[in-house]
Amino acid sequence: MTLVLVFSGLLFAIGTYGVLTRRNAITLLISVEILMNAANLNFVAFSRLWEPELMTGQVFALVGISIAACEAAVGLALILAIFRRFGTTDVGRIDFLRG
Amino acid sequence: MLDSDVQIALFAAFGGIAVIAALAAVLTRYLLRSIVAFGAFLTAIAGQFYILAADFVALIQIFVYVGGVVVLILFALMLSAVGQKHPLAVSEHRGLGAVVAYAVGGWLVWAAFGQDLPKAGQVPGETVAFLGRAFLDQQLVAFEVIGIILLAAVVAALVIVRGERL
Numbered sequence: 001m002t003l004v005l006v007f008s009g010l011l012f013a014i015g016t017y018g019v020l021t022r023r024n025a026i027t028l029l030i031s032v033e034i035l036m037n038a039a040n041l042n043f044v045a046f047s048r049l050w051e052p053e054l055m056t057g058q059v060f061a062l063v064g065i066s067i068a069a070c071e072a073a074v075g076l077a078l079i080l081a082i083f084r085r086f087g088t089t090d091v092g093r094i095d096f097l098r099g
Numbered sequence: 100m101l102d103s104d105v106q107i108a109l110f111a112a113f114g115g116i117a118v119i120a121a122l123a124a125v126l127t128r129y130l131l132r133s134i135v136a137f138g139a140f141l142t143a144i145a146g147q148f149y150i151l152a153a154d155f156v157a158l159i160q161i162f163v164y165v166g167g168v169v170v171l172i173l174f175a176l177m178l179s180a181v182g183q184k185h186p187l188a189v190s191e192h193r194g195l196g197a198v199v200a201y202a203v204g205g206w207l208v209w210a211a212f213g214q215d216l217p218k219a220g221q222v223p224g225e226t227v228a229f230l231g232r233a234f235l236d237q238q239l240v241a242f243e244v245i246g247i248i249l250l251a252a253v254v255a256a257l258v259i260v261r262g263e264r265l
Contacts, residue, residue: 001219003107004151005211007114011121013204018125020196024187026130026175030137033168034121037144044153052220055229059238061148061156062230065163066245070252072168076175077256083179092190 011038117143128186
């Protein structure tokens with residue numbers, strides 16, 4: 001179990017680094033997906049520990065995968081719309097809302 | 100949890116691939132390499148799911164993520180990075196990001212040790228049939244909420260991409 005937690009912690013840290021340092025919107029989305037996968041790994045692992053006969057953690061992981069797919073669809077649609085308007089996917093250069 | 104030495108070794112191997120691929124996806128400055136590394140990362144995570152006796156989740160991970168999300172991201176790359184050959188810009192706050200990531204990772208790994216966790220139990224043999232029944236029985240609310248969220252996401256994506264007035 002400790003092994004699982006160590007790996008998901010490492011992956012979460014990598015995803016955090018990506019979210020904090022990337023400026024391209026698509027790589028930001030990839031970093032967020034890495035974070036969600038680290039969380040899903042923990043859901044599946046913990047479903048073996050508490051009430052494994054109910055498999056609630058696996059249900060949670062499936063729900064998480066669906067939500068991640070929704071998020072990717074909406075996020076990529078937003079990226080395309082922003083690219084059409086601004087000609088870039090660099091989140092540092094999109095300052096439409098700057099006062 | 101992991102019953103035999105073979106399982107532990109396989110899990111660690113998949114985990115190593117996942118960590119290396121995630122690092123590559125986050126650190127490379129070329130978008131296509133990042134997407135390919137992300138696909139490798141997702142496949143390695145699917146392998147870990149399989150070893151953790153979640154075979155259906157592993158299958159869905161391959162179908163939805165590797166087959167769906169990665170292809171979607173590739174399409175977004177094709178439509179948005181026209182003529183973009185130079186490396187991607189990265190934030191000037193990389194040092195700060197690394198410090199925060201080290202802190203988060205260190206804390207999570209530290210918290211993983213020394214926990215008094217219960218013993219791992221056995222999951223039902225037929226996970227697919229069991230999950231199907233669970234989704235239509237105890238977890239019905241979650242199932243319906245996913246349906247509504249998926250519908251909303253599809254409609255939202257269509258409206259945003261059509262975008263006459265955005």
